Amino acid sequence: MFLLLAMVVLTLGVWAGAAQEQNSCLICHSEIKVDYLESVHTGFGVTCIDCHGGDPMTLEMQKAHALEAFFRGTPQRTEIPELCASCHSDPVKMKPYGLRTDQYAEYQTSQHGKLLAQGDTRVAVCTDCHTAHRILPAWEPRSTTHPENISQTCAQCHSQRDQSVHSAALAQGNTKAPTCATCHGVHGAAPPGVADVSKACGMCHIAERTHFEASPHKKPMDEQSIPECVSCHGSHSIEPPDRKLFDMVCTRCHSASSKEQLVGQKIKTLLVAADESLREATQLLEQAQQRAVDVSAYRSRLIEARSYFLQALPVQHSLDIVHIEELTRRAKSIADDVRGGLHSLQGVFTVRLLGLTLVWIFLLLVIVVISLVLRERQGERL
Amino acid sequence: MNALARVRELLRAELRQQAPYHLNLWHLLGGLTLFLLFLEITTGILLMVYYRPSADEAYESVFYIINDVQLGWLIHGIHGWGAQLFILLVLVHVLRVYFHEAYRERELNWVIGVVLLLVVGAFAFTGTLLVWDQKAFWGIDAVRRVIADVPVVGKAILYFLWGGTELDANALLRFYVFHVGLLPWVAIGLVMAHLYLVSRQGIFHRSGVGAQTSGQTYGDVALRGLLLVVLSFGIVLTLAVIFPVELAGRADPLVYQSVKPAWYFLPAYGLLKLVPKAAGVALASVGVLGLLAAPWLGRNSWVAWGLGMLGIAIIALLAAYGWRW
Amino acid sequence: MSENETEGSYERRTFLSKLLGGALTVGIVGVMGAIMAYLFPPERRVFNPTRRRMRVARADEIPIGKGKQVLFDGEPVWVLHLKGGWIALSAICTHQGCIVHWDEKRLMLNCPCHAGLFDVNGNVLAGPPRRPLKRLRVSVVRDEIVIGPGEG
Structure with missing residues (x-):
C-alpha cells in the first residue's frame, strides 16, 4: 500500500516537473526521451535547447525549429568539444558541482584533439565516449566511461583491445586495475612516448620502476629509444610475469651465450629456488593443518618468508644480483627451515609406533599367560 | 576386611x-x-x-x-x-x-x-x-x-x-x-x-x-x-x-562440503538416495519395526533364515548403492 | 599321578596365577599412569584465540610516534603509539600478504613489495591494495598495552 502511494507521488512529481519545464522537444523526439531522462544533465537543469537551441515552449514544428529561436540542430563534430567546453571549462559554472574544468585544455593536447584541429573529423569527440544524450557519471556501472566499459568504448574505433592481465583483473572486480585511459590519458589521450613508458607503468608499479631506473638497462635503452617496460612485458597483451620470460626476452638483445644472458639465468635460478621452496613449505603446512597438527608457529615464519620473496620480485628489475640473492636467500632459508620443522613433526609418529610396539609386546605376554593358565586349568580337570 | x-x-x-x-x-x-x-x-x-x-x-x-x-x-x-x-x-x-x-x-x-x-x-x-x-x-x-x-x-x-x-x-x-x-x-x-x-x-x-x-x-x-x-x-x-x-x-x-556418511549409516543413505525422502524414512521405520518383531515373524526356523538372508541382502545392496553414489 | 607331579602342577598353577595377576596389575597401573598424564594440565592453557589477549609492552616503553611489531596468533601486528592514542593493525598487506613497515617520519605504513601505502587507521592511501589493513582491539590496562582480536 505504502509502495503504491510512493509510486503515485513519484509519478505525480515527475509529471509536475516535466510540466513545469515545458520541454516540448521530448514530445516529438520521444526516441531520445529515455536516454535524456537517465542522463546526469537532466537532474541539473541542462535541457535540449542548451545544446540544440530552438523553442521548447511550442508544439508547432516550424516555431520550435525556427532559426530566430537560435535553433542549431545536431552540432557539427568539429563544434562539439567547444560546445561542451562552454560550460565545462567555466570554473564559475562548474564550481557548485565540484567538477574539474581542464578537460577541454587536455583534449586539445590529445591526439584526438590535435587531429580534429587539423580538420580530421574521424577522431573521437566528447560524445563518442560520453554519448550524446545518456551522459552518466563515470562511477555508474552502466556508464560508457566506467572502468569496466572503457575498453569497449575505445574499441569502437581502436582495434587494440586490452587482453592483458590488467583486463583480467578488472573483470574480476578489481576496480584499481588499469584501463586504456590509465596509461593513455583520459581527455588528453595519446600513446605514451618511448621515454614515458616506465612512468606510465610506474604509476602503479612503483617499486619495479624505482629498481629499473637503477639498473644498467636504463641508460642504453633510453639512448637507443627502446621502450622500457613493454620491451619485455608487452603492452596490450601483458601476461602475468613468469619465469619463462628469462628464457624468451633476454636473447632478443643479448646473445645466448653472453654474460648478460648468464646474469638473467642466475636471477631466474635464485627466484625459482626460493619460489619452489616456499611452495613446498606452504603445501606441507596445509597438509599438516588438514591432519589437525598445530602449525601456528610455522605460519608466521612462512608469512615472513613470503614477504622476502615478494620483495625480491621488484628488485630483480635492478639486476642487482647481490640484493636479489640476499632476499631470496632469506626467503629460502626460512622456507627450508619451516619444511624441516614440519617434517620433524612427522617424527612424532615414529615415537608413537615405538610405544605401540612396546604395548603390544606386553599385551602378547598377557595373552600368552592367559592361555597358559587356561591350558593348565583344562589339564587339571582331565 | x-x-x-x-x-x-x-x-x-x-x-x-x-x-x-x-x-x-x-x-x-x-x-x-x-x-x-x-x-x-x-x-x-x-x-x-x-x-x-x-x-x-x-x-x-x-x-x-x-x-x-x-x-x-x-x-x-x-x-x-x-x-x-x-x-x-x-x-x-x-x-x-x-x-x-x-x-x-x-x-x-x-x-x-x-x-x-x-x-x-x-x-x-x-x-x-x-x-x-x-x-x-x-x-x-x-x-x-x-x-x-x-x-x-x-x-x-x-x-x-x-x-x-x-x-x-x-x-x-x-x-x-x-x-x-x-x-x-x-x-x-x-x-x-x-x-x-x-x-x-x-x-x-x-x-x-x-x-x-x-x-x-x-x-x-x-x-x-x-x-x-x-x-x-x-x-x-x-x-x-x-x-x-x-x-x-x-x-x-x-x-x-559433500560428505559420505559413516559405513554404518550407508544403508539408510542408499535408501534415501533410491526413493523419495519421505518414503525412505517410512521404509527405514518399517525395517526397524520388522527387526523389533523378528521373534514373532521368525517362529518358523525356515522363515527366520529366509527373512534374515533377505534382510541382509537388502541392507548390503542398499549400502553398496549408498557407497557407489 | 604321583604326589610329586601334583605338587609341581600346583606350584606351576599358583605361579601362573600370580604372573597373570601381576601382569594385569602392571597393565592397570600403566593405564592409570596414562590417564594421569592426560589429566595433567598442558602448557598451553588457553587455546582459543577469540578469547585471548596479549600484553605488548609497558605503555612508557613505546614513545609517541613509535611502533612495535609483535606476533599475535601467528600473524605480525603493528602496535602504534600516536598522539591520539594507541592503534593495533595487522602488519599483513591486503594486496599480496607482505609484511608492512612503519614509517615514523611520514606516519604511514608502507609495503616493501608493491609500494602500497596505508594511513594509521589502516586505510589505503596509494598503491595496489584495495582493502584496509585489519584492525585489532588495543587498550591500555593499567600501565600495559594489551591487544586482542576483534574490531579495534
Missing part, C-alpha cells in the same frame, strides 16, 4: 560354577561389547575434561586435545576407533543371536537388544557432530535436510533434536547433552536389564538345557573373555596410533 573377603569368596564360588558345555567364543561377543562400552565411557569422561561444547570453541578444543594435551590424541583416537569396533561387534552380536535363533522364548530381551542397537546408533550420530569440523557439520546437516522434508512430524523432530531448524550452536549443545547426558543412562539401564534377563533366562541352547557336565567353569569363560578384551584393546590401540583422527577444518556453515 571381612566384607572384602566375603565378596571375594562369593566371586570365587560364582566362577567355580559349571558353565554350559556349548558356551563358545560366539557367546562372548555380547560380553566383549560390554568391555567396549566401558572403554567408551571411560575415554568419554576423559575427553569431557577438555572438550567445550560451544560452536565457538568445540573445534578448537578438539584441536587442543589432539595437539596439546598429553596422550590426548590417543584418548580421542581410542574413543573414535573404539566406537567403530563397538558398532561392528554389536551388529555381529545381533546377527549371531538371530541366526542362532537365540531370541526364542527371550522375546523381551531381543526387543531390549534392538533398542540398544538404536541407542548405539544414536551415540554414533550425536558423537560425530561434537568435533564440529566440516565433515561432521555437513554430514549432520544432510540429515537435517532429510528430516525437514518428513511430512507433519519433520519440523517437530527437528525442534526436539536440533533445537531449531538450523544446525547451529544450539544444536551442538543439544547433541552434546544427548551424547553425554542422556544416552549413557539409557544405555546403562538397558544393558543392565539385558544382562539381568540373560542371567535369569540362561544362555539359550537349541537342544534344551545342556545338562551334561561341560568340564568348563565360568572362571574359564571369564579368562577367555579377558583374552578377547586384551586383544580388542590392542586392536583399538593400534588403529588409534596408525590411523590418527583427522580433522577436516573448522565447520563453516557457508562453505558446503
Whole structure:
C-alpha cells in the first residue's frame, strides 16, 4: 500500500516537473526521451535547447525549429568539444558541482584533439565516449566511461583491445586495475612516448620502476629509444610475469651465450629456488593443518618468508644480483627451515609406533599367560 | 576386611560354577561389547575434561586435545576407533543371536537388544557432530535436510533434536547433552536389564538345557573373555596410533562440503538416495519395526533364515548403492 | 599321578596365577599412569584465540610516534603509539600478504613489495591494495598495552 502511494507521488512529481519545464522537444523526439531522462544533465537543469537551441515552449514544428529561436540542430563534430567546453571549462559554472574544468585544455593536447584541429573529423569527440544524450557519471556501472566499459568504448574505433592481465583483473572486480585511459590519458589521450613508458607503468608499479631506473638497462635503452617496460612485458597483451620470460626476452638483445644472458639465468635460478621452496613449505603446512597438527608457529615464519620473496620480485628489475640473492636467500632459508620443522613433526609418529610396539609386546605376554593358565586349568580337570 | 573377603569368596564360588558345555567364543561377543562400552565411557569422561561444547570453541578444543594435551590424541583416537569396533561387534552380536535363533522364548530381551542397537546408533550420530569440523557439520546437516522434508512430524523432530531448524550452536549443545547426558543412562539401564534377563533366562541352547557336565567353569569363560578384551584393546590401540583422527577444518556453515556418511549409516543413505525422502524414512521405520518383531515373524526356523538372508541382502545392496553414489 | 607331579602342577598353577595377576596389575597401573598424564594440565592453557589477549609492552616503553611489531596468533601486528592514542593493525598487506613497515617520519605504513601505502587507521592511501589493513582491539590496562582480536 505504502509502495503504491510512493509510486503515485513519484509519478505525480515527475509529471509536475516535466510540466513545469515545458520541454516540448521530448514530445516529438520521444526516441531520445529515455536516454535524456537517465542522463546526469537532466537532474541539473541542462535541457535540449542548451545544446540544440530552438523553442521548447511550442508544439508547432516550424516555431520550435525556427532559426530566430537560435535553433542549431545536431552540432557539427568539429563544434562539439567547444560546445561542451562552454560550460565545462567555466570554473564559475562548474564550481557548485565540484567538477574539474581542464578537460577541454587536455583534449586539445590529445591526439584526438590535435587531429580534429587539423580538420580530421574521424577522431573521437566528447560524445563518442560520453554519448550524446545518456551522459552518466563515470562511477555508474552502466556508464560508457566506467572502468569496466572503457575498453569497449575505445574499441569502437581502436582495434587494440586490452587482453592483458590488467583486463583480467578488472573483470574480476578489481576496480584499481588499469584501463586504456590509465596509461593513455583520459581527455588528453595519446600513446605514451618511448621515454614515458616506465612512468606510465610506474604509476602503479612503483617499486619495479624505482629498481629499473637503477639498473644498467636504463641508460642504453633510453639512448637507443627502446621502450622500457613493454620491451619485455608487452603492452596490450601483458601476461602475468613468469619465469619463462628469462628464457624468451633476454636473447632478443643479448646473445645466448653472453654474460648478460648468464646474469638473467642466475636471477631466474635464485627466484625459482626460493619460489619452489616456499611452495613446498606452504603445501606441507596445509597438509599438516588438514591432519589437525598445530602449525601456528610455522605460519608466521612462512608469512615472513613470503614477504622476502615478494620483495625480491621488484628488485630483480635492478639486476642487482647481490640484493636479489640476499632476499631470496632469506626467503629460502626460512622456507627450508619451516619444511624441516614440519617434517620433524612427522617424527612424532615414529615415537608413537615405538610405544605401540612396546604395548603390544606386553599385551602378547598377557595373552600368552592367559592361555597358559587356561591350558593348565583344562589339564587339571582331565 | 571381612566384607572384602566375603565378596571375594562369593566371586570365587560364582566362577567355580559349571558353565554350559556349548558356551563358545560366539557367546562372548555380547560380553566383549560390554568391555567396549566401558572403554567408551571411560575415554568419554576423559575427553569431557577438555572438550567445550560451544560452536565457538568445540573445534578448537578438539584441536587442543589432539595437539596439546598429553596422550590426548590417543584418548580421542581410542574413543573414535573404539566406537567403530563397538558398532561392528554389536551388529555381529545381533546377527549371531538371530541366526542362532537365540531370541526364542527371550522375546523381551531381543526387543531390549534392538533398542540398544538404536541407542548405539544414536551415540554414533550425536558423537560425530561434537568435533564440529566440516565433515561432521555437513554430514549432520544432510540429515537435517532429510528430516525437514518428513511430512507433519519433520519440523517437530527437528525442534526436539536440533533445537531449531538450523544446525547451529544450539544444536551442538543439544547433541552434546544427548551424547553425554542422556544416552549413557539409557544405555546403562538397558544393558543392565539385558544382562539381568540373560542371567535369569540362561544362555539359550537349541537342544534344551545342556545338562551334561561341560568340564568348563565360568572362571574359564571369564579368562577367555579377558583374552578377547586384551586383544580388542590392542586392536583399538593400534588403529588409534596408525590411523590418527583427522580433522577436516573448522565447520563453516557457508562453505558446503559433500560428505559420505559413516559405513554404518550407508544403508539408510542408499535408501534415501533410491526413493523419495519421505518414503525412505517410512521404509527405514518399517525395517526397524520388522527387526523389533523378528521373534514373532521368525517362529518358523525356515522363515527366520529366509527373512534374515533377505534382510541382509537388502541392507548390503542398499549400502553398496549408498557407497557407489 | 604321583604326589610329586601334583605338587609341581600346583606350584606351576599358583605361579601362573600370580604372573597373570601381576601382569594385569602392571597393565592397570600403566593405564592409570596414562590417564594421569592426560589429566595433567598442558602448557598451553588457553587455546582459543577469540578469547585471548596479549600484553605488548609497558605503555612508557613505546614513545609517541613509535611502533612495535609483535606476533599475535601467528600473524605480525603493528602496535602504534600516536598522539591520539594507541592503534593495533595487522602488519599483513591486503594486496599480496607482505609484511608492512612503519614509517615514523611520514606516519604511514608502507609495503616493501608493491609500494602500497596505508594511513594509521589502516586505510589505503596509494598503491595496489584495495582493502584496509585489519584492525585489532588495543587498550591500555593499567600501565600495559594489551591487544586482542576483534574490531579495534
